[in-house]
Ligand code: NAD
């Protein structure tokens with residue numbers, strides 16, 4: 177196959193490279209795991225985003241193909257591909273935002289925690305490179321189990337002396353997207369007008385929808401609350417089972433990438449280092465800005481059902497956080 181860089185130079189297209197090098201305004205974004213089910217459509221969305229000036233696509237397989245494909249889109253972001261661990265650092269240098277969907281997805285019958293053994297090491301290695309090459313980047317972690325991979329990232333950054341709690345976010349927006357859709361379905365509303373806060377974490381009972389705080393204000397029967405809570409907590413499993421071994425949710429995840437828009441003053445739910453509860457990490461509504469998390473909002477008033485759910489969520493979350501934190505000690 178032709179060496180793309182040589183062809184560009186032969187054709188006098190070095191201006192593209194200059195543009196890539198000089199892309200001073202706009203976000204420089206790296207997607208790690210860019211050739212995967214999430215990575216590819218996420219790369220497309222980022223290439224369509226006028227706020228993005230430079231897009232680095234890194235994977236251990238198929239990065240050149242995805243890069244060639246995405247780079248033909250007639251939008252302004254310059255796209256560069258990086259293949260294999262020897263190119264990981266090059267993929268990260270100068271990045272403002274690093275999005276990590278690298279790793280393996282669930283198959284039917286698995287929990288997200290069953291992915292820990294493979295994905296924990298992948299996230300650790302990637303975060304060590306981030307700490308070295310772009311320690312000030314905002315890091316969005318999609319790889320599961322998010323409840324543990326975010327604490328792993330934080331530990332790696334702490335060890336390297338570069339941890340900024342405002343800049344490390346676990347992506348849980350998909351739970352909100354699902355909750356909005358399911359509530360809209362049963363209430364006969366337009367999902368775009370519904371906003372359900374979903375707090376806690378991103379697995380099973382740690383996914384805690386606050387149905388008492390839904391906007392517009394809705395009143396649910398206990399049967400509806402039980403149905404909605406169960407469906408929102410098991411939305412990921414619903415997709416994993418329907419895909420029957422061919423992966424987990426990817427396309428609805430793309431809607432969740434609204435959280436990565438980069439607009440000023442966007443309020444979304446994310447799993448972050450937090451003092452909202454006694455746990456060191458918790459998902460709740462946060463205000464995002466150019467520097468990451470600018471404000472973490474309190475949970476607001478909970479009803480008795482939600483308070484019971486919160487206790488269950490915290491119990492499981494505490495174990496997942498501890499597992500992530502001790503992973504570094506175990507591996508060193
Ligand atoms: P996928 O298998 O389709 O893609 C994963 C990609 O990661 C592949 O291209 C693979 O080559 C790459 N990869 C593997 N090891 C790597 C490494 N060391 N460095 C860089 N890239 C590597 O899976 P997917 O459907 O895209 O899901 C990816 C992850 O996201 C899974 O862990 C899944 O559970 C998780 N997920 C999270 C959410 C969320 O809301 N947080 C939603 C959906 C999926």
Ligand code: LMR
Nearest residue numbers: 282320411412413424425
């Ligand atoms: C989801 O919620 O869809 C993702 O976390 C993927 C999964 O394994 O459920």
